[in-house]
Amino acid sequence: DGGITQSPKYLFRKEGQNVTLSCEQNLNHDAMYWYRQDPGQGLRLIYYSQIVNDFQKGDIAEGYSVSREKKESFPLTVTSAQKNPTAFYLCASSIGIDEQFFGPGTRLTVL
Amino acid sequence: GESVGLHLPTLSVQEGDNSIINCAYSNSASDYFIWYKQESGKGPQFIIDIRSNMDKRQGQRVTVLLNKTVKHLSLQIAATQPGDSAVYFCAENILGNQFYFGTGTSLTVIP
Numbered sequence: 001d002g003g004i005t006q007s008p009k010y011l012f013r014k015e016g017q018n019v020t021l022s023c024e025q026n027l028n029h030d031a032m033y034w035y036r037q038d039p040g041q042g043l044r045l046i047y048y049s050q051i052v053n054d055f056q057k058g059d060i061a062e063g064y065s066v067s068r069e070k071k072e073s074f075p076l077t078v079t080s081a082q083k084n085p086t087a088f089y090l091c092a093s094s095i096g097i098d099e100q101f102f103g104p105g106t107r108l109t110v111l
Numbered sequence: 112g113e114s115v116g117l118h119l120p121t122l123s124v125q126e127g128d129n130s131i132i133n134c135a136y137s138n139s140a141s142d143y144f145i146w147y148k149q150e151s152g153k154g155p156q157f158i159i160d161i162r163s164n165m166d167k168r169q170g171q172r173v174t175v176l177l178n179k180t181v182k183h184l185s186l187q188i189a190a191t192q193p194g195d196s197a198v199y200f201c202a203e204n205i206l207g208n209q210f211y212f213g214t215g216t217s218l219t220v221i222p
Contacts, residue, residue, distance in 0.1 A: 006154075035212075042200065042212035043155075058209065090154055097207040099145060102154035 003027065006091050006103035013078070013085065013110050021076045021106045023091030032074035033100060036060060037088040046089075049074055078108060086110045123219045130188040132216045134201035139182060143204040146175060146186045149215070150197045158186070158199075188218075196220045 004025040013019045023032065031050045035043040045058030049068040063082025068074055074093075078085045088107050092100040124130045136144075142163040147155035161168045161175045161184075168175050174187040184201050200215035 040214060042214045043202075043210075044212075045209055048209065097143070097204060099157050099160060100210065101157070102147075104154045105152070107152075 004091060004093055004101055004103040006089075006106050008106060009104065011106055011108045013108060015110060016080045018077055018079050019108065021078065021089055021091075021108070023074045023076065023103060024072055025074075025093045025101075025103075026072060027093055027101060028071070029093035029095050029101070030071070031094045031096065032068065033092040033094070034058075034064070034066065034074070034076045035090045035092065037090055037105075043090065046076065120214070121217045121219070123221060124191050126193060126220050126222050127190055130186075130191045130195070130218060130220075132186045132188075132199050132218065134184040134186075134213050136182050136184065136201075136203045138203070138205055139179070141182075141203040141205050144175070144177065144184050145202045145204075145210070146173075146184075146199060147202065147212075148195075148197045148199055155200070191218075191220050193220045193222055 007022045033048040034046040037043050044060050046064050047055055047058055047066040049055035052068055052071050055066050055068050063079055065077045086109050088105050090105050091103040094100045145160045146158040148158050149155040159170045159173050159175050161177050172189045176185045196219050198215040198217050200213045202210045202212045204210050
């Protein structure tokens with residue numbers, strides 16, 4: 001089945017730790033995105049990549065880093081510099097500028 | 112930044128009735144819109160989209176209406192079913208740039 005997967009589903013982090021969230025897609029989409037979702041707010045764009053080995057900051061990139069070494073993979077690292085990382089993280093992919101397909105999400109909680 | 116908002120944060124409807132969910136957008140240059148459905152703890156699912164050169168688009172049990180004069184988007188769900196209970200939010204795109212997402216309306220279907 002084609003789709004987009006995220007792992008883990010739940011992730012717990014101690015303060016001061018870096019954690020990496022996985023996002024994989026087998027839809028052959030060029031573009032991939034990371035969003036953060038907080039209660040009562042719309043999705044906010046963290047980073048996006050339109051092609052392998054290239055990515056751009058979104059509206060809230062501070063405290064996050066990404067890589068795009070393969071077309072299928074776009075991992076997100078939440079660094080210790082992100083002061084309020086507890087949130088639901090969503091990865092998406094798309095062909096060009098059309099509909100974005102979302103993964104199931106990772107819920108990150110800071111202990 | 113962009114402003115994509117919903118008039119009502121919650122909506123309760125009787126099973127079998129029609130539901131109408133509204134969305135206001137602020138940028139008249141927005142030319143592509145998507146409605147997503149998100150169930151608790153899951154990633155958003157595409158419902159229907161519409162481009163700015165259209166006023167109406169129909170899918171299976173769903174209709175999206177676009178009023179560019181007042182910058183308003185609505186999602187109509189016919190014969191609402193318990194499985195339709197979820198958060199619905201709209202997204203707008205301007206000339207192929209990033210999407211901006213609304214905060215969402217929580218729809219509850221009463222059996």
